[in-house]
Amino acid sequence: MEVKAPTPNSFKIEGAWKPLPRSHWNKETAAHLFRRIGFSASPEMIQLALKSDSKDAISNAFANAEQLEMPDKLSEYRKTAHQENVRIYRDIKDPEEKRERRRELRQQDESLFREYAMAWFHHALKPENSATEKFVVFLQDVFVVDRRTVRDSPALFTLQKTLREGVELKYPELCKLVSREPAMIRYLNLDRNTAGKPNENFARELFELFTLGEGNYTEADIKESARAFTGYRAKNRYEFELQLNRHDTSQKSVFGEAGDWDGDDVIDITFRQPAARTFLIRELIKFYLTDEIVPEAYIEALGEQWAARDFDLSYLIETFFQSRLFYHPAYRGKFVKSPIHFYLGLCQDLHLDVVPFEGRLLQSMNVMGQPFYNPPNVRGWLYGEHWINSTTISARRQTVDYLFEPLNEDKLNGNDKRDLEAAREQKRADFLVTEERLAPLLAMEPDEIAQHLTTYFITASSRSAYQPVLEQIISAADSPLAGVRNAIIALLQSPAYNLS
Amino acid sequence: MESLPLTRREFIRRSAGGGLGFLAFTGAAPSFLAQSALAQTPGPERDRTILVVIQLAGGNDGLNTIIPHTDDNYYRLRPTIGLKNGLLPISDDLAFHPSCGPLHELLKEGQLSIVQNVGYPNPNRSHFRSTEIWETGSSSDEMQREGWLGRFFDNTCSGTPNEDADPVGVHISDIVPQSYLSESSQAIFGMKPRGRIDGGRDPADIAFEKLLAAEHIAGNASYLQHTMMNTLVTERRVEKIISGYKPKSKYAYNNLSQSLKRVAALIHADLETRIYFVSQGGYDTHANQENNHARLLAELSGAMQAFQNDLTAHKKDDQVMTMTFSEFGRRPSENGSGGTDHGTAAPLFVMGSQVKSGLHGMAPDLNIAQNKDLKFSTDFRGVYSSVLDRWLECDATKVLGHGYEHVPFI
Numbered sequence: 001m002e003v004k005a006p007t008p009n010s011f012k013i014e015g016a017w018k019p020l021p022r023s024h025w026n027k028e029t030a031a032h033l034f035r036r037i038g039f040s041a042s043p044e045m046i047q048l049a050l051k052s053d054s055k056d057a058i059s060n061a062f063a064n065a066e067q068l069e070m071p072d073k074l075s076e077y078r079k080t081a082h083q084e085n086v087r088i089y090r091d092i093k094d095p096e097e098k099r100e101r102r103r104e105l106r107q108q109d110e111s112l113f114r115e116y117a118m119a120w121f122h123h124a125l126k127p128e129n130s131a132t133e134k135f136v137v138f139l140q141d142v143f144v145v146d147r148r149t150v151r152d153s154p155a156l157f158t159l160q161k162t163l164r165e166g167v168e169l170k171y172p173e174l175c176k177l178v179s180r181e182p183a184m185i186r187y188l189n190l191d192r193n194t195a196g197k198p199n200e201n202f203a204r205e206l207f208e209l210f211t212l213g214e215g216n217y218t219e220a221d222i223k224e225s226a227r228a229f230t231g232y233r234a235k236n237r238y239e240f241e242l243q244l245n246r247h248d249t250s251q252k253s254v255f256g257e258a259g260d261w262d263g264d265d266v267i268d269i270t271f272r273q274p275a276a277r278t279f280l281i282r283e284l285i286k287f288y289l290t291d292e293i294v295p296e297a298y299i300e301a302l303g304e305q306w307a308a309r310d311f312d313l314s315y316l317i318e319t320f321f322q323s324r325l326f327y328h329p330a331y332r333g334k335f336v337k338s339p340i341h342f343y344l345g346l347c348q349d350l351h352l353d354v355v356p357f358e359g360r361l362l363q364s365m366n367v368m369g370q371p372f373y374n375p376p377n378v379r380g381w382l383y384g385e386h387w388i389n390s391t392t393i394s395a396r397r398q399t400v401d402y403l404f405e406p407l408n409e410d411k412l413n414g415n416d417k418r419d420l421e422a423a424r425e426q427k428r429a430d431f432l433v434t435e436e437r438l439a440p441l442l443a444m445e446p447d448e449i450a451q452h453l454t455t456y457f458i459t460a461s462s463r464s465a466y467q468p469v470l471e472q473i474i475s476a477a478d479s480p481l482a483g484v485r486n487a488i489i490a491l492l493q494s495p496a497y498n499l500s
Numbered sequence: 501m502e503s504l505p506l507t508r509r510e511f512i513r514r515s516a517g518g519g520l521g522f523l524a525f526t527g528a529a530p531s532f533l534a535q536s537a538l539a540q541t542p543g544p545e546r547d548r549t550i551l552v553v554i555q556l557a558g559g560n561d562g563l564n565t566i567i568p569h570t571d572d573n574y575y576r577l578r579p580t581i582g583l584k585n586g587l588l589p590i591s592d593d594l595a596f597h598p599s600c601g602p603l604h605e606l607l608k609e610g611q612l613s614i615v616q617n618v619g620y621p622n623p624n625r626s627h628f629r630s631t632e633i634w635e636t637g638s639s640s641d642e643m644q645r646e647g648w649l650g651r652f653f654d655n656t657c658s659g660t661p662n663e664d665a666d667p668v669g670v671h672i673s674d675i676v677p678q679s680y681l682s683e684s685s686q687a688i689f690g691m692k693p694r695g696r697i698d699g700g701r702d703p704a705d706i707a708f709e710k711l712l713a714a715e716h717i718a719g720n721a722s723y724l725q726h727t728m729m730n731t732l733v734t735e736r737r738v739e740k741i742i743s744g745y746k747p748k749s750k751y752a753y754n755n756l757s758q759s760l761k762r763v764a765a766l767i768h769a770d771l772e773t774r775i776y777f778v779s780q781g782g783y784d785t786h787a788n789q790e791n792n793h794a795r796l797l798a799e800l801s802g803a804m805q806a807f808q809n810d811l812t813a814h815k816k817d818d819q820v821m822t823m824t825f826s827e828f829g830r831r832p833s834e835n836g837s838g839g840t841d842h843g844t845a846a847p848l849f850v851m852g853s854q855v856k857s858g859l860h861g862m863a864p865d866l867n868i869a870q871n872k873d874l875k876f877s878t879d880f881r882g883v884y885s886s887v888l889d890r891w892l893e894c895d896a897t898k899v900l901g902h903g904y905e906h907v908p909f910i
Contacts, residue, residue, distance in 0.1 A: 099622070103622050103640070103641070106641060107624055107625075107626070107629075110624075110626070110629055111626060111629075114628065147643070148643035148644075151643075291720075333721075334719050334720050334721065335720070336720050336724070358628060359627060359628040359631075360675075362628065363628070363675060363678065364675060366645070366678060366681070367675060367676040367678070367681065371645065374643075374645065376645070384720065385720055385723055388720075388723060388724055388727055389685040389686075389727065390667075390685070390686075390687050390688055390689070390727060390730065390731055391676055391680065391681070391682075391685070391686065391688045393724070393727050393728060393731065394676060394688065394689075394690050394731060395675070395676050398674055398675055398676070398690065401674070402674065404704075410782075411781050411782055413557070413558045413627055413781075413784035414784050414786050415626075415627055415628075461721070462721070465714045466711055466714055468714075469707075469710045469711055469714045470707075470711070472710075473703070473706075473707040473710065477703060478703075482703065485704065486703040486704040486706075486707045487707060489704040489707070489708070490704060490705075490707035490708040490710070490711050491711065493708050493711075494708065494711040494712065495712065495721050495722075495724035495725045495728060496711075496721065498724055499720060499721060499724070
């Protein structure tokens with residue numbers, strides 16, 4: 001039966017953000033947490049989590065996350081990229097050669113970007129990194145920067161690194177750090193914003209997309225704030241510098257507060273506006289909970305609490321994921337997985353490595369609608385139902401099919417062959433579902449298999465409808481192995497598997 | 501085994517729970533029902549021109565496809581893999597690879613044009629990136645997500661995507677080609693080169709359909725179910741068309757031939773689809789390329805001829821044009837392993853009864869140093885522009901952002 005979404009009448013505001021009572025902490029709620037905070041809910045994770053409570057489960061999900069190290073080649077490139085650009089600009093006179101060298105440099109950057117993308121998928125796949133990386137993806141959808149425009153892999157890498165470290169910061173602090181990131185400086189033209197010649201791009205997006213939302217600032221606030229952010233630039237390509245001679249030191253009046261504000265001051269003032277309390281929470285809900293409208297009263301209540309904790313992000317994460325509202329039955333099993341969630345969840349559910357072929361993996365993210373670090377515009381991706389159309393849904397089915405078909409090594413191109421060799425050396429070449437992988441399930445009876453699969457792969461809402469069908473598929477097959485294989489493929493392609 | 505439902509109506513009626521249970525939770529049901537009455541009616545657009553794109557994935561060696569056999573430079577650059585015997589003459593200076601007999605015949609019949617030395621400025625030699633450049637129709641220093649055919653769909657199939665219509669694009673490959681990615685949602689249909697489209701007796705697909713029919717929840721789940729069901733209904737129709745198709749020429753058993761046979765079947769059935777995309781892999785010939793490349797070209801030529809003859813026999817040849825593309829050509833100088841490394845420009849083929857047969861564009865200049873690359877003479881977007889403006893009748897500047905000089909093969 002359809003559970004109605006909570007309203008302040010049916011579900012009290014005062015209780016909404018209180019921790020889920022221990023008595024409600026069970027297989028279902030734990031699975032809900034893991035699927036939303038990360039990409040999947042394995043039997044092992046759930047068993048472990050039930051020994052303790054949701055608070056521990058949340059802090060454990062972040063506790064053992066590793067840093068993503070900058071790939072060696074990228075870090076080498078970072079050391080020389082600035083000088084190399086200067087050299088080309090200054091020393092090479094022949095225009096043809098100049099262009100040629102620039103092009104080579106750009107191609108090098110592109111190839112490093114793909115390596116970085118692959119490194120990120122490997123990193124995010126590890127269960128201990130999943131919650132952090134999912135939060136990073138969330139922040140990347142707030143602080144949108146795209147690879148098409150910025151085209152500088154080291155800068156993109158460090159922006160993402162800052163967001164990763166931001167998980168433990170206060171949100172205003174993170175906003176300040178982001179305003180100093182070379183990738184952001186370039187993306188929103190902060191380096192064009194100088195005293196006397198202000199560029200309002202960053203100031204506008206700071207209010208509209210990072211902190212307040214539309215309607216909560218005036219054009220005058222933008223104009224004044226833009227002057228406060230003048231003089232920002234990336235020195236030697238990768239170091240932040242405030243150029244005092246290009247910084248406007250005169251008086252600015254932002255949200256009624258007058259002074260000779262600099263960028264950080266503006267961010268502090270921004271967080272004194274009521275809209276700053278709720279903006280990020282609304283984004284958090286859209287990313288993690290539901291694409292339906294959640295009554296403002298709930299959002300305001302959490303906003304109060306969050307503001308009282310100085311916008312501490314760890315507090316927000318802990319409170320949000322522990323809350324009764326988060327576990328409300330109306331919000332379970334209905335949210336369309338993003339392509340990243342779908343793909344990494346698929347690999348985790350099947351205990352597979354990421355597909356080692358750069359072209360294959362990046363292209364399938366592309367056709368599923370979420371190319372790495374490349375959102376369509378400054379607003380970022382729209383979550384929920386927007387992921388689904390006939391093209392993307394076929395792409396998801398093809399992604400599943402690919403995992404169940406034997407690899408034809410003769411058909412691989414040279415790059416792919418190298419990728420495969422490297423994956424084998426690093427012992428992460430288990431990226432396809434082999435018979436051995438399915439073997440453990442064969443010891444079970446068809447009804448047990450059906451129950452097992454539906455418990456761990458999908459949410460409760462479709463379970464009762466799917467179980468008998470799966471059981472029948474397994475029993476009716478020519479061999480137990482074929483039965484299990486067919487059942488799993490069907491389940492992974494079903495509507496329910498696309499939801500969390 | 502129970503026969504499979506062929507219309508949306510039947511599908512709905514047979515869904516678990518029987519009766520009209522499904523209608524209760526999908527707002528789109530009425531158009532499903534309307535469609536079942538229309539399903540066999542030829543669409544209003546059935547006489548429009550059709551484009552078939554053949555991807556040669558991996559980077560086809562252009563210099564060993566169209567051979568400049570009177571140029572000493574060719575043999576200087578390719579002392580061991582340079583071809584001498586069995587060449588099939590095109591002009592005084594150029595000849596086909598010996599495996600291209602069928603293409604040679606098509607040329608003599610006036611149904612094949614060869615656009616020489618096609619590429620783009622500042623070539624990229626990465627498979628991934630160069631494929632992306634070709635598929636998006638962008639410059640090498642420009643990043644685009646949408647494909648050139650996707651933008652064609654956006655420009656011609658505007659308005660609300662109609663779920664009852666035939667797909668605007670069909671691809672036969674295991675991944676949606678980037679060429680098809682569009683701004684707005686467009687109905688794209690994909691299938692494999694062989695085997696039943698709808699799974700048929702493939703138990704994994706039957707299982708999937710059963711799960712799809714078992715679903716009974718609202719919200720996003722029913723939206724997903726709805727989208728998937730639409731695809732399934734298309735699968736059914738396509739399967740029926742393909743399994744009942746009687747080709748009038750002989751298709752070989754390789755994937756490319758089988759893919760083109762499927763395309764012929766759908767064209768014969770008057771689908772409204774205007775773009776088809778098929779793919780042949782294996783062109784990344786870094787080592788011992790002689791036999792491999794010969795086999796690939798034999799498959800390609802044979803498949804193209806079988807397809808063209810089939811279209812002609814079915815009187816569809818006036819409506820269809822077929823073109824090939826590959827992400828790059830290969831290095832003029834052979835490497836040390838009897839193969840060739842990634843290069844730049846290469847010829848491509850455009851086939852059809854409406855094309856201006858023969859050579860177009862300028863042959864590459866081979867007077868280059870060891871290990872240097874060819875300089876393209878025709879921009880691939882000029883080829884696209886001609887196809888868009890003159891064949892698909894869609895303003896190419898809207899799709900490509902700029903005007904490019906047409907290549908007069910239409």
